[in-house]
Ligand SMILES: [Zn+2]
């Protein structure tokens with residue numbers, strides 16, 4: 001038996017079928033359904049996910065995080081207009097390997 005850190009109600013921990021422990025009231029109802037602080041708990045549980053800025057690649061339109069210079073799908077510079085792309089694929093020095 002323990003106490004809810006939010007409202008101070010007496011709760012018990014029950015393990016669900018999915019293996020998660022969930023707080024329940026003395027009468028067996030899930031505590032998050034009756035606790036006035038339930039919303040706060042849920043937000044705290046999600047603290048690990050920070051919103052990442054993503055933008056579509058100018059070459060293939062796939063979404064890439066702004067921190068990535070090159071597109072993970074097509075290999076071109078994801079956040080550079082196509083005509084200014086200087087990735088290994090577009091740089092002249094790499095293309096002129098073939099000699100006629
Ligand atoms: Zn509570």
Ligand SMILES: [Zn+2]
Pocket residue numbers: 057058059060061062071072073074075076078
């Ligand atoms: Zn791309």
Ligand SMILES: [Zn+2]
Pocket residue numbers: 075076077085086087088089090
């Ligand atoms: Zn390129």
